[in-house]
Amino acid sequence: MDRLRAYEIFMTVVSKGSFNKAADLLDTSPANVTRYINDLEAYLGCRLLNRSSRKLSLTESGEALFERCKSILAEVAETEALVSSAAIQPRGRLRINAPLSFGILHLAPLWPEFIRRYPELELDISLVDRVVDIVEEGYDLVIRISRAGSVNHAARKLASSHNVLCASPAYLQRHGTPLMPDDLKEHECIIYTYSGDEWNFTDSSGRIQQVKVKGKVHTNNGDTARAMALSGCGIIWQPTFLIGPDLVSGALVALLPDYKLPDIDVLAMYPSRRHLSVKVRVMIDFLVEAFAGTALWDRKAK
CATH class of the missing domain: 3.40.190.10 (Periplasmic binding protein-like II)
Structure with missing residues (x-):
């Protein structure tokens, strides 16, 4: 027996007050509805519904199950609403790691504007020059200065520097x-x-x-x-x-104007392209916008 389906049918029968109406709503047959209710009663070891030719009523056990199922469904609906809202409006804590000097010079001035745009987000910013493990250390986003992107994580280029x-x-x-x-x-x-x-x-x-x-x-x-x-x-x-x-x-x-040192990229790195949370997505988009075009430091340096 598919217990989740059985509970769904039970709730529909009670709310509609009829096996036939429940069958119509669920696009199945009255016989199938009856079978699920019988199987659910057998599984629980108690009668849930009193049936007569004219009336359908809940037993004491059925009443208890109905109230509990209503409570569970309400919690599920509330959770779905919360998750759906979070998918639209970013909220919660965003853990970011960046190199010390770059973080102070070029990221710190950006954070006030980001918080103004997304007031329900909290920033947890760690500045350290060593290469961190994004997953193991629990970061949502890492800014990395690198000659080449990582093969282990998704990355988006923000800027280059000579x-x-x-x-x-x-x-x-x-x-x-x-x-x-x-x-x-x-x-x-x-x-x-x-x-x-x-x-x-x-x-x-x-x-x-x-x-x-x-x-x-x-x-x-x-x-x-x-x-x-x-x-x-x-x-x-x-x-x-x-x-x-x-x-x-x-x-x-x-010095040595006729010789070049390797350029470096400023990368926004995150654990995976799949299931990218909205809070990470808005931060990446924000940084791409902030560093668009020729980087300010190279415009000044020319």
Whole structure:
């Protein structure tokens, strides 16, 4: 016996007060309705309905079952309404992870407008430069700075940023200006932990040159590398989203203009394209809108 179907038929019989009317509404035969009611009574071990040729009435057990089923159906309807409403109006907590420097410089200014647009959403924002596990650590959305997207999760590109080799005028005045990638071997370089000490450059012909550099300072934070370079401590390569204003002001000077470092993408990553919640969808759309066109940091850097 299909118990869910049996309960549905029982509720319909009671609400319509007739086996025949219930059969018409459910598009089945009166005999089938009778069979389901008999099977349900046999399963529960009690009579649910008193039948006569003129009247149908509930037994005490039937009354109790009917009231309980009504309560359950009301809860189901309320839950469906809540879920349906949430699918239209985003609400709840949205857990986001982003790199520290990018999060402070380029995401933090966006959050007030997002909250204004979606007042029923709460933001739980974590800034850390290490690569997090989206699923294991329970994030809804991760902003990642990457040369290539992840194969494990869905991603949407928000923007690109150029990497630029640079140093302060004071450093260059003391130590000279490198003209070729190999010249960097004789310079003090500030090494970003996640990029390592082997720097790859592409020349105008597309040939890649790799240089192993050295330096007294290693750091896993781009702001620290920038601060060291601004103070004249060495040469760095960092993305224009971090050093763009310094290049415009002349506080840092771009080096090796005939050689390119690999560009990077700013990605919005999420666990799966399937069953994408509305709260994640509106955040992604919001960020795509905010970073549309040529990124502000690269417009300033040119």
